[in-house]
Amino acid sequence: MKARDKGAVSALKAIVADVTYAVKSSDKPNEDASHEVVVTTIRKGIDKRRQAAEAYAPGTPGDHADNYATLNSEIALLASFLPVAPTPEAVQAIIDDIVASLPEEQRKNKSVTGVVIKGLWERLGDARALVDKKDAAKRVSDALKA
Structure with a gap:
């Protein structure tokens, strides 16, 4: 100013x-x-x-x-005022790690999506605000289907 x-x-x-x-x-x-x-x-x-x-x-x-x-x-x-967001690859790695930690039979259950997303938000901490929520939900859904 x-x-x-x-x-x-x-x-x-x-x-x-x-x-x-x-x-x-x-x-x-x-x-x-x-x-x-x-x-x-x-x-x-x-x-x-x-x-x-x-x-x-x-x-x-x-x-x-x-x-x-x-x-x-x-x-x-x-x-320039936005903090640096986690890369999509970093978000995907966290999601893959969370999904891999789940028992096999639990991965098939669609209700586990919320558990994975909650774990993602907990691991991201303050960086949560910087992640595109729709993209993260799609990545979680795709990871659970695989």
């Missing part, structure tokens, strides 16, 4: 407003924002900006190169 970069200030203010809205609309509006809420909100902000940037991409009707560049710089700025 001190550098007077209007684009960066605007993006950061928008994210702060989004985090505030997410907290106020939650079950506990008087508590501070959790790490997971902040990371999720930043990811959503990045996704919104990526979709908008696609509309302004070079070669699309109404070529707006300045808007495209601004959105890409905002994406880079917001991405």
Whole structure:
């Protein structure tokens, strides 16, 4: 803000407003924002900006190169605030380890999916907020089918 970069200030203010809205609309509006809420909100902000940037991409009707560049710089700025997520290979290795530790007859039971996902979240700890939940669920399902 001190550098007077209007684009960066605007993006950061928008994210702060989004985090505030997410907290106020939650079950506990008087508590501070959790790490997971902040990371999720930043990811959503990045996704919104990526979709908008696609509309302004070079070669699309109404070529707006300045808007495209601004959105890409905002994406880079917001991405710099995200912690480094575990690689998909690391997540898969944890899932494979958990599945391998289960008895053979238990692996065939579909209800064990929740046990594996719970074990994954426990092993990831704070990095849990950085993992795509849908991708993790698909990986667990695939690992149990194998």
